[in-house]
Amino acid sequence: MAENNPFPGENNTGHVWDDNLRELKNPPPRWWMLAFWASVAFWIGYAILYPMWPIGQEPTQGVLGWSQMKEYAEGVAQITAKRAQFEEKLAGMTADQIIADPGLKEYTLASAKVLFGDNCRACHGSGGAGNPGFPVLADDDWLYGGTTAKIQESIAGGRKGVMTAHEKILAPVEVDTLANWAVQMNETAGAGGSPEGWALFKSKGCTACHGEKANGHVVDLPNGEFVSVGAANLADGIWRFEPGGFESAKHTILYGVNQPNVPGTRDAVMPVWGPDATRGGVAKLGPEEIKKLVVYVHEFGGGQ
Amino acid sequence: MSMSDTRQHQAAVDALYDEAEHWHVNTGGETIHAKRIRGRWRTIKWVTASVWLIFFLGPYLRWDGRQAVLFDIPNRQYHLFGVTILPQDFWMLSLLLLFFAILLAVATALVGRVWCGFFCFQTVWTDIFTWIEERLEGTPPQRRKLDQEPWSRAKVRTKLTKHLLWILIGFFTGFSFVAWFTDAPGLWGAFFLGEANSAAYISVALFTVGTYVLAGYLREQTCFWLCPYARIQGVMLDKTTIVPTYDERRGEPRGRVNKGETAASRTNGDCVDCNQCVAVCPTGIDIRQGQQEGCITCALCIDACDEVMEKVGRPRGLIRYASLDEFAGQAPKALLKRPRVWVYATILAVALSGIFYGMSALDAIDLKVLHERAPLFVTLSDGSIQNKYTLKMLNKMPEELAVRISVSGPEGLKLIGAEAPVVIHAGGVTPAMVFVKVPKRHLKKAQEPIRFRVEATRSDGLVVESERTSVFVGPDR
Numbered sequence: 033m034a035e036n037n038p039f040p041g042e043n044n045t046g047h048v049w050d051d052n053l054r055e056l057k058n059p060p061p062r063w064w065m066l067a068f069w070a071s072v073a074f075w076i077g078y079a080i081l082y083p084m085w086p087i088g089q090e091p092t093q094g095v096l097g098w099s100q101m102k103e104y105a106e107g108v109a110q111i112t113a114k115r116a117q118f119e120e121k122l123a124g125m126t127a128d129q130i131i132a133d134p135g136l137k138e139y140t141l142a143s144a145k146v147l148f149g150d151n152c153r154a155c156h157g158s159g160g161a162g163n164p165g166f167p168v169l170a171d172d173d174w175l176y177g178g179t180t181a182k183i184q185e186s187i188a189g190g191r192k193g194v195m196t197a198h199e200k201i202l203a204p205v206e207v208d209t210l211a212n213w214a215v216q217m218n219e220t221a222g223a224g225g226s227p228e229g230w231a232l233f234k235s236k237g238c239t240a241c242h243g244e245k246a247n248g249h250v251v252d253l254p255n256g257e258f259v260s261v262g263a264a265n266l267a268d269g270i271w272r273f274e275p276g277g278f279e280s281a282k283h284t285i286l287y288g289v290n291q292p293n294v295p296g297t298r299d300a301v302m303p304v305w306g307p308d309a310t311r312g313g314v315a316k317l318g319p320e321e322i323k324k325l326v327v328y329v330h331e332f333g334g335g336q
Numbered sequence: 337m338s339m340s341d342t343r344q345h346q347a348a349v350d351a352l353y354d355e356a357e358h359w360h361v362n363t364g365g366e367t368i369h370a371k372r373i374r375g376r377w378r379t380i381k382w383v384t385a386s387v388w389l390i391f392f393l394g395p396y397l398r399w400d401g402r403q404a405v406l407f408d409i410p411n412r413q414y415h416l417f418g419v420t421i422l423p424q425d426f427w428m429l430s431l432l433l434l435f436f437a438i439l440l441a442v443a444t445a446l447v448g449r450v451w452c453g454f455f456c457f458q459t460v461w462t463d464i465f466t467w468i469e470e471r472l473e474g475t476p477p478q479r480r481k482l483d484q485e486p487w488s489r490a491k492v493r494t495k496l497t498k499h500l501l502w503i504l505i506g507f508f509t510g511f512s513f514v515a516w517f518t519d520a521p522g523l524w525g526a527f528f529l530g531e532a533n534s535a536a537y538i539s540v541a542l543f544t545v546g547t548y549v550l551a552g553y554l555r556e557q558t559c560f561w562l563c564p565y566a567r568i569q570g571v572m573l574d575k576t577t578i579v580p581t582y583d584e585r586r587g588e589p590r591g592r593v594n595k596g597e598t599a600a601s602r603t604n605g606d607c608v609d610c611n612q613c614v615a616v617c618p619t620g621i622d623i624r625q626g627q628q629e630g631c632i633t634c635a636l637c638i639d640a641c642d643e644v645m646e647k648v649g650r651p652r653g654l655i656r657y658a659s660l661d662e663f664a665g666q667a668p669k670a671l672l673k674r675p676r677v678w679v680y681a682t683i684l685a686v687a688l689s690g691i692f693y694g695m696s697a698l699d700a701i702d703l704k705v706l707h708e709r710a711p712l713f714v715t716l717s718d719g720s721i722q723n724k725y726t727l728k729m730l731n732k733m734p735e736e737l738a739v740r741i742s743v744s745g746p747e748g749l750k751l752i753g754a755e756a757p758v759v760i761h762a763g764g765v766t767p768a769m770v771f772v773k774v775p776k777r778h779l780k781k782a783q784e785p786i787r788f789r790v791e792a793t794r795s796d797g798l799v800v801e802s803e804r805t806s807v808f809v810g811p812d813r
Contacts, residue, residue: 138767161711170714171722221719269719269776333714333724333771 115143119320127180127326137327144328147321151305152329160332164274165299170332173270175248175262178336182257184326187317188306193262195241197288197297206232211282214266217246218276222267242266273298348647349593352610367483368556368620369476370466371612375639384454385463392508395515407517413763419695422732422763424702428694435687440565442680444572446671447657448579452566453634458558461509461551462618465502472498476615502552503544510543556619559632570629574676575660576669580635582613582624582655583663590624593648606650613637613655623655700800701737701760702730703790712809720775721810722752727768729790731760733800737792741770745786745808747778757792772808779810 037046045055060068078084082094093099118139122130130136149158156162160169172178175193176186198207213229225233225246233239233246241263243249248265249258264272271277273284284298291297306322307315317325329335372378397404399417406415414421421428443450452459472494473479485491514536515523526532527540550558559566573579583606591604607624614622616637621630623637641655662668671677708724716722731737741754752771760766772786786808791801 157710159708159710161714168711168714170711170724171716173717219719221717265717268717270715270717331769333722334716 122323123320127184127323127330130323130327131180131330137331140324140327141331144324147317147325148328151317152325160329162274167272168270169329170334171270172334172336173265173268174334174336175265175272176260177257178330178334179257180326180330180335183329183335184322186302187322187325187329188304188319190304191262191302193289193300194291195263195284195289195298197286197291197294198236199286199294202236202285206236207282207285210236210238210285211278214281215278217266218269218271221269222247272300345647345649346595349608352608352612352644352647353592368618369469369479370618370620370636371476371615371640372467372470373616373636373640373643375636375643377635377639381454381463381634381636385460387455388457388460392512395512395520403520405516406519409517411763419698420732420734420763421698422730424730425694425698428691431687431690431694435684435691438680438683438687440569441572442677442684444569445574445577445674445676445680447633448573448577449566449569449631449633452559452569452632456632458550458555458563459618459632459634461505461547462555464505465551465555466618468501468505469498472501499548499552502548506544506547506551507540509547510540513543514539556630556632559619560630566629566632573627575664576674578657578659578662578668579627579633580623580631580638580655581627581658581660581663582607583653583658584624584626585663587624587654606645606654608644608648610644612640612644616640627660698732699802700731700733700794701739701790701792701802702732703788703802703804704728704730705788705804705806707806707809713811715776715811716773718775720773721779721808722771722773723786723808725770725772725788725806727770727788727790728765729758729760729768729802730765731762733794734762735795736760736762737794737800739790739792741768742789742791743770743772743786744789745772746774746780746784749774749778749786749808760792774808774810776810779808782810782812784808784810 037044038048038051039054042054043057045057048054059065079092080094081096082098083091084094085092118136121136122140125133125136130140155166156169157166162168162170167173167175174182176182176191202210209226209228210232213225213233216229217225222245233242238246241248241250241261243260243263246266247268248260248263250261250263251259253259271280273280283296287294287296287298289298289300303316304310305315305317306319307313394405395403399415403415404417406413408414412423440451469479473482482491482494511523511527518533518536523532523536527536554562586605587607588605589603590607590609593608613624614620614637616639617623618634618636619630619632621628623631635657638655638657642652645652645654659668704727706726706728708726712723714722714724727741729739737760738757739760740757741751743749743751750773752773754768754770758766758768784807785805787803787805789801789803791799793799
């Protein structure tokens with residue numbers, strides 16, 4: 033090839049195609065070579081400073097000692113330090129005090145959102161929207177009371193209400209009357225139950241749990257609070273068990289709530305989140321976490 | 337002409353051609369040392385270039401006890417004299433950019449690349465750099481000679497001074513740029529004490545190097561190969577656009593002025609082929625080759641040619657601002673009869689009126705309403721429906737405001753959580769959570785409009801307000 037180069041003295045490699053296409057030996061531009069050697073220098077510097085060579089189980093560590101996990105830990109430490117100023121204040125405060133302080137309330141709501149999402153949302157829905165069978169937390173219907181103290185009690189100690197299955201206690205026509213009555217009560221927020229319904233309600237002993245006014249209050253205390261066993265408030269516009277209505281009410285009356293060995297009974301259990309005696313006092317959530325959740329739930333819009 | 341006049345005339349012509357030997361068209365391979373001459377366009381160029389003084393001096397203007405123009409990025413506030421613009425109003429910036437883009441287009445369509453020739457920072461800074469070069473190293477032939485000379489003490493001194501001055505200008509360029517974004521007088525102290533933001537040091541460094549390289553070395557090569565606008569503007573010209581043009585019919589055939597030639601016996605055109613137009617060209621092109629991408633229309637060749645025409649006793653204007661239509665013998669089209677003028681003017685008007693609208697409608701407070709989605713609504717024990725809203729109230733005032741919140745919507749609605757005025761802090765967004773409760777029987781549809789209104793009284797007694805419509809969600813009917 034090189035012997036009969038058709039373009040001698042041109043600094044070509046001697047590779048010629050199609051008569052006149054040939055490969056030249058021009059050097060790359062200066063700037064290109066500078067950039068090339070600069071990248072090589074960068075690479076060497078990087079290899080010295082940072083983890084790089086996969087030798088053995090661990091790569092070489094680099095003289096800077098940098099690692100992703102360290103950077104992560106630093107980030108966590110930073111955010112923890114930032115939170116500490118709030119957490120320290122929260123530690124000595126009650127839920128009511130936190131709610132009264134706009135700045136701390138905002139902080140608590142933001143941090144409790146994660147707790148709620150991890151522990152509560154699966155049943156109660158995000159934002160306390162509720163799910164069929166699991167109470168809406170954003171409304172003002174509190175079977176056990178909606179003050180911060182009562183909410184704290186509900187979370188820490190759990191709840192498990194019961195209702196007898198009336199399938200064998202009541203005649204079918206009585207069940208229908210009562211279910212119809214419950215629908216009327218719901219639609220009128222407690223004002224318009226039929227007299228037959230009221231008569232049955234009182235004579236069959238429902239008042240023992242649902243209260244004289246059918247609002248779930250067994251005893252009203254002078255301070256505005258009430259004593260309850262968690263029985264549903266039948267005198268308001270909210271159904272304890274969705275979707276509500278005649279069939280749903282009838283089902284609850286027939287099969288009750290949390291009845292062992294009754295097929296079709298309603299399940300309604302709020303687990304214990306505080307120290308659990310049945311598990312040797314182990315708590316799923318600490319008191320501070322529960323306090324944050326109390327504030328969070330209270331501020332859904334229905335807290336009292 | 338008397339004998340002495342003729343001799344003088346001849347001497348001037350001879351000197352011209354002596355000089356012409358040194359000039360040739362530069363294609364980018366070597367540094368262009370353009371000759372600087374006085375002239376009308378040269379003066380205009382200095383005047384237009386001085387627009388950039390605003391860039392250097394602007395940051396020090398004061399308004400109401402603070403910097404008149406300050407782009408405060410950390411606080412996300414942009415002060416323009418009496419107006420403070422927050423990021424929320426930034427849609428106006430796009431209109432401003434549109435305005436300037438179209439202004440560039442309309443100017444280019446009418447009078448060619450005036451931006452390139454008279455205003456562009458690349459042109460202006462290069463002009464200043466070469467002016468310094470000329471002060472220190474002399475005329476183009478002297479400069480070329482100096483470049484080829486071996487290094488001597490004098491050469492080192494001259495070159496060092498030049499490069500230091502260039503770097504100094506680059507530094508002030510960067511410094512002035514940064515000064516628009518921070519307290520300008522304070523920057524002087526902070527910068528040299530090493531207390532300024534690292535972004536300031538990085539910006540100044542980039543600008544210093546950038547200015548030094550672009551105006552000191554790349555110069556016209558920037559316009560040729562780097563700048564997209566140079567190429568874009570080329571397509572904006574049409575046959576009615578006036579640009580510096582060589583009158584070929586008058587000039588050709590070009591030829592040297594011959595000794596003893598009279599106007600009657602002359603067979604050549606008016607162009608005496610002295611190459612002065614090429615000599616003065618900062619981009620090193622030959623205007624006589626017609627419109628070309630390398631021409632930034634700085635009009636310096638007009639000055640040069642007019643001067644020569646004067647010397648050789650021929651009419652001025654062999655190179656002049658003229659359109660292709662004019663050379664084709666057509667009368668220039670009236671401005672208002674050109675479609676481009678109308679289209680561009682319309683867009684300009686739209687952009688301007690948008691900005692004026694935006695400026696006049698700048699609310700002191702701005703309300704955004706976020707409707708809670710989980711849950712969309714809640715049924716309360718009395719049978720009414722409750723919705724939750726987060727109001728994001730932006731306060732553009734430099735003072736705290738106590739905002740009163742009210743709402744209008746379906747009959748019987750009740751606002752909860754906004755009984756007391758909410759204090760919103762200056763220059764930022766404050767959120768507030770409120771509930772709205774409506775008896776179920778008053779809800780006609782699953783979704784009803786609801787209008788929130790916030791108002792506050794400023795310390796000077798003026799009431800500022802903002803409204804926003806959101807939605808009230810209830811159960812499906």
